Amino acid sequence: MGMTFPAGHKPRFSNFSIDGVLDETLREGAERCMFSIPTIDKLPLIRSIMKSGVRDLVFGSGPDDPDDLAAVLARLEGEHTIDGQKFSFILLLNCFEPLMVQFERFPEALRRHVTISFGMITHDSEHDLFEKTVDRFRRLGFDSLRVSLLNNFGGEIGEAAYANITRQIDRSRALGIETVRINDSLGTIYPEAMAVLAANLRHDYPETNFCLHAHNDRGFGLQNALASIYHGFNLIEGGFAEFGNRSGLPAIELLCKIFAEKNIHITGGDLNDETVSETARLAEETFLLVPSLFRPASGHIVDCENMGVTNIPDYLGASSASRYFLNRIGLHMPTLERLFHDLGVNDQGSISEMATGFRDHLEGLMHEVTVRKAFEYRALRRMVETFYDDDVLFSDRVYTMARQFLDGRGARPVAA
Numbered sequence: 001m002g003m004t005f006p007a008g009h010k011p012r013f014s015n016f017s018i019d020g021v022l023d024e025t026l027r028e029g030a031e032r033c034m035f036s037i038p039t040i041d042k043l044p045l046i047r048s049i050m051k052s053g054v055r056d057l058v059f060g061s062g063p064d065d066p067d068d069l070a071a072v073l074a075r076l077e078g079e080h081t082i083d084g085q086k087f088s089f090i091l092l093l094n095c096f097e098p099l100m101v102q103f104e105r106f107p108e109a110l111r112r113h114v115t116i117s118f119g120m121i122t123h124d125s126e127h128d129l130f131e132k133t134v135d136r137f138r139r140l141g142f143d144s145l146r147v148s149l150l151n152n153f154g155g156e157i158g159e160a161a162y163a164n165i166t167r168q169i170d171r172s173r174a175l176g177i178e179t180v181r182i183n184d185s186l187g188t189i190y191p192e193a194m195a196v197l198a199a200n201l202r203h204d205y206p207e208t209n210f211c212l213h214a215h216n217d218r219g220f221g222l223q224n225a226l227a228s229i230y231h232g233f234n235l236i237e238g239g240f241a242e243f244g245n246r247s248g249l250p251a252i253e254l255l256c257k258i259f260a261e262k263n264i265h266i267t268g269g270d271l272n273d274e275t276v277s278e279t280a281r282l283a284e285e286t287f288l289l290v291p292s293l294f295r296p297a298s299g300h301i302v303d304c305e306n307m308g309v310t311n312i313p314d315y316l317g318a319s320s321a322s323r324y325f326l327n328r329i330g331l332h333m334p335t336l337e338r339l340f341h342d343l344g345v346n347d348q349g350s351i352s353e354m355a356t357g358f359r360d361h362l363e364g365l366m367h368e369v370t371v372r373k374a375f376e377y378r379a380l381r382r383m384v385e386t387f388y389d390d391d392v393l394f395s396d397r398v399y400t401m402a403r404q405f406l407d408g409r410g411a412r413p414v415a416a
């Protein structure tokens with residue numbers, strides 16, 4: 001049965017504060033990128049994320065990430081930019097053991113900048129693996145701990161799914177872990193269900209820090225993240241340029257705009273509107289992504305608008321375009337007449353005659369340019385398709401290579 005709002009629940013839609021923004025660009029960016037970007041190449045992005053006002057960066061979950069994180073922290077410490085910053089490592093309980101050696105040698109003085117976020121905490125529960133692992137990290141001096149609760153939500157949340165979440169929260173709280181990420185791991189929850197879930201969790205755990213890891217598979221990532229804070233969560237999570245696995249996570253640059261419009265503040269300091277879009281574009285560059293053209297807020301040409309008279313935002317007095325362009329659909333006579341008027345021609349007869357001649361000239365030019373651009377576009381498109389296919393280690397290729405590797409070693413697979 002679907003859940004309902006707790007009695008007396010009151011949402012908040014504007015004029016409030018939350019306690020922080022978690023950024024997943026680095027980890028999910030690395031996970032989504034089909035190529036293996038070295039950490040050193042991510043440093044400019046890391047600096048830019050910090051400059052944008054994000055203080056909680058999810059660094060990684062990969063097999064080299066603990067050592068790489070130590071190296072990055074040492075470098076940032078040398079640059080005197082590390083104070084007040086936290087970097088988290090997502091520790092998945094089904095594969096963490098080989099990484100322990102890196103945490104054991106992690107420089108002690110840098111451990112205070114690290115949060116360990118335990119994922120898959122139900123793994124090997126019969127042997128209390130979660131409890132034992134938390135204890136091991138505490139003994140190593142990692143004091144900042146949180147949990148990431150993975151979920152396969154579908155549509156609404158029933159009582160059983162809710163009980164599954166609360167059992168994991170109770171286990172975490174019993175260990176003194178009070179920050180809980182609720183992961184919509186497959187991006188399938190609907191905003192109305194998210195609202196009810198957030199309201200119930202806030203009601204049942206008034207002291208716990210909650211945030212939603214909101215994947216965008218149904219296009220609801222941003223809406224779900226907002227629903228989570230409207231209904232009680234006190235942290236929010238996203239990625240610059242919507243970085244996140246598959247269709248991504250809420251764009252931090254967009255959250256920044258929405259927060260400004262709705263007067264939603266972040267305890268400890270708001271995001272820096274001037275650097276967020278730059279950071280989003282740098283994230284694309286870092287992870288070798290073809291630039292998104294029309295992504296809200298940070299798309300490469302999202303600020304360009306048609307200069308024709310039918311321009312709707314202009315008509316509504318709402319245009320925020322920084323550049324205007326002209327094409328055939330905008331080639332209205334009044335647009336061209338206004339042009340000559342702006343250039344100082346005052347006689348209406350001359351204006352009309354010039355506008356007609358100029359329109360004919362532009363039409364010819366537009367046709368010529370479009371024929372060339374259509375040709376170039378096809379080549380560009382082929383390049384993009386090849387770029388994200390050639391040399392990518394798709395699983396079938398990995399199997400083929402593994403077979404070849406086995407053959408090369410003269411080994412024969414043993415029948416199961």
Ligand SMILES: CC(C)C(=O)C(=O)O
Nearest residue numbers: 090119148150183185
């Ligand atoms: C592994 C976890 C943290 C995750 O990314 C997810 O649930 O989507």
